[in-house]
Amino acid sequence: MQVTETQNDGLKRGYQITLTAEELDQKVLEKLKEAQPEVEMKGFRKGKVPMSLLKKQFGPRLMGEAMQESVDGAVSNHLEETGHRPAQQPSMKMANEDWKEGDDVVVDIEYEALPDIPEPDFSTLELERMVVQPDDASVDEALESLAKNAQSFEAKDGKAEDGDQVVIDFLGKKDGEPFEGGAAEDYPLTLGSGSFIPGFEEQLTGVKAGDEKVLNITFPEDYQAEHLAGQEVTFDVTVKEVKAPAATEIDDExxxxxxxxxxxxxxxxxxxxxxxxxxxxxxxxxxxxxxxxxxxxxxxxxxxxxxxxxxxxxxxxxxxxxxxxxxxxxxxxxxxxxxxxxxxxxxxxxxxxxxxxxxxxxxxxxxxxxxxxxxxxxxxxxxxxxxxxxxxxxxxxxxxxxxxxxxxxxxxxxxxxxxxxxxxxxxxxxxxxxxxxxxxx
The missing domain is CATH 1.10.3120.10 (Trigger factor, C-terminal domain)
Incomplete structure (x- = not known):
């Protein structure tokens, strides 16, 4: 087997590997001898099939295997000898595409080698790390956020305002018929939370406990339920309670x-x-x-x-x-x-x-x-x-x-x-x- 350098430009490398017909034939024979003891064929005892018949029967398939193994082995040996580490999988192609049995196998290989990478003296690096100590104001700010998340509500008289909670029953209808997933009872909805589709919460501003109201809503074009996306619907809403936010004490509770x-x-x-x-x-x-x-x-x-x-x-x-x-x-x-x-x-x-x-x-x-x-x-x-x-x-x-x-x-x-x-x-x-x-x- 012969390896000839065809390119050496920066990190780019090219080589031509020539595998002689004799080497390839020897590789096929080795594979046949290895398999011979286990081969059974009509008219012959196990392990007694003549080599000439084995070569005729299995030679073409083993030839492909031998070519691939030989080229892969040559590339592996080459990389080990040169110490090259390809940046990506090397490209390989037959140089003699009209190859036929009895010819030498010639393969062109190209790749970019990884460069030699220096390692500097890291002890010369001067770096600064910022340090922040949590102050009382930051802790208090976090406490206030937790208190807000633990928000409770108390019943109130009068109209619902932005930030109030309304407890409602609702039933959604499309073309006068209820649609799936459009109904709930005793649902606590905080006005201004943006948790419902656009227009729903806004139309409940000003309602009082006991009010009944029909909301006209158009679902967004990109709504996740395709059968409702962009559709005009109504919601029959009954307001059961109106509640105002209650102050949450920052305490042990x-x-x-x-x-x-x-x-x-x-x-x-x-x-x-x-x-x-x-x-x-x-x-x-x-x-x-x-x-x-x-x-x-x-x-x-x-x-x-x-x-x-x-x-x-x-x-x-x-x-x-x-x-x-x-x-x-x-x-x-x-x-x-x-x-x-x-x-x-x-x-x-x-x-x-x-x-x-x-x-x-x-x-x-x-x-x-x-x-x-x-x-x-x-x-x-x-x-x-x-x-x-x-x-x-x-x-x-x-x-x-x-x-x-x-x-x-x-x-x-x-x-x-x-x-x-x-x-x-x-x-x-x-x-x-x-x-x-x-x-x-």
Whole structure:
């Protein structure tokens, strides 16, 4: 077998592999000899079928297997000898497409090799991590929000106003006939909550207990129930009670509603939650600043194929974000812009760099970490958690999508540990401003 270099341009490599007819024939004979003891054929005892007959019967099929195995083995040996790591699956094609048995097999192989990636001295990196201590005002603000969520109502005389609760019976009709899902009794509806279709709550403003009213409603064109989308209907409504919001005391009773022993215990829980929220936001800011520094610090040649694929993916994703009504992919080809390409270069560079740092430092994502991540995502599908778990188990690409951000965060933490990180105490507003700046970039 002969391997000849045909291209060496930057990261692009090309090779021609020649497998002689004699080598191929020998490979087929080896396969036939291996199978011969188990072959049974009419007129011959098991294992006694002549080699010439075996070759005539099974040779053509084994020839294809031998060709594939030989070429795959040659490519594998070549990559091991050169130390090349293809950026993507190498392309392979027969150079002599008119090949016939007895000819040498000539295969052209092309790929882009991953570059040699330097690892800088991370101890020279100087980074700043923002620290925010929850103040009393933030805790009080959170308490007020909890009190609002625990809102209670008391019966009132007079007309219902925005923010009041009306207890109603209602029956929806289309063309004078009740429709499925359009009726309820003793339903507590807070006016102004926007929980009902547009126009329903507005028409109940000013009603009193005991009132009966017919509401004229037009369902939105994009309503989820297709048989009602865009349809004009009526609702027969009976108002049973009108209630006004009652002041919720921030006290031990409120704390018990949220599972705390008393108000002080609830405040402690709120402080702990705020510490976690602030810490997560501060880490996101520090991570972006670290990636910015690494982008400037580390330079190496990028595989053009990876950059091009990433640029197309970015352009495609952004197009769909700008055209949310277009769900399918039957749209014109989207050409990446220079801005898309610059973003792609950054992503490819940092992705390759972090992957290399993780490999060199033997960073691993544990089974426990993967299970926790899958469980967290499974919560987005109530009642279908088991099906989601099975889907992830059977889908290597999905497992990779879940594993990748975990791996990246572990590598980032590794770099943080080696870098010079100083903490700077800032206000909640300063942290929020930094987070918003990230979202705008």
């Amino acid at each position: 409120l704390a018990k509603q949220y599972g705390a022993e008393d108000l002080e215990a609830l405040k402690g829980q709120i402080r702990d939650r705020l510490v976690q929220e602030y810490s997560g936001a501060a880490r996101a800011v520090a991570k972006r600043r670290l990636l910015d520094k690494l982008d400037d610090m580390v330079q190496f040649e990028l595989p053009e194929s990876l950059v091009e694929a990433e640029a197309k993916q970015i352009a495609h994703q952004l197009w769909h974000e700008e055209n949310p009504d277009h769900q399918g992919h039957d749209h014109p080809e989207i050409e990446p812009t220079e801005e898309h390409r610059k973003l792609a270069e950054r992503r490819v560079k940092l992705g390759l760099f972090l992957a290399e740092v993780g490999t060199r430092n033997e960073v691993q994502v544990t089974d426990q970490e993967m299970t926790q991540a899958v469980m967290q995502q499974a919560r987005q599908y109530p009642g279908q958690e088991r099906q989601f778990f099975e889907f992830v188990q059977q889908n290597p690409q999905m497992r990779q999508q879940i594993q990748a951000p975990i791996f990246e965060d572990k590598v980032v933490d590794l770099i943080f540990e080696k870098a010079q990180v100083t903490e700077k105490e800032v206000s909640k507003e300063e942290l929020q401003e930094a987070v918003e700046k990230l979202e705008d970039e």
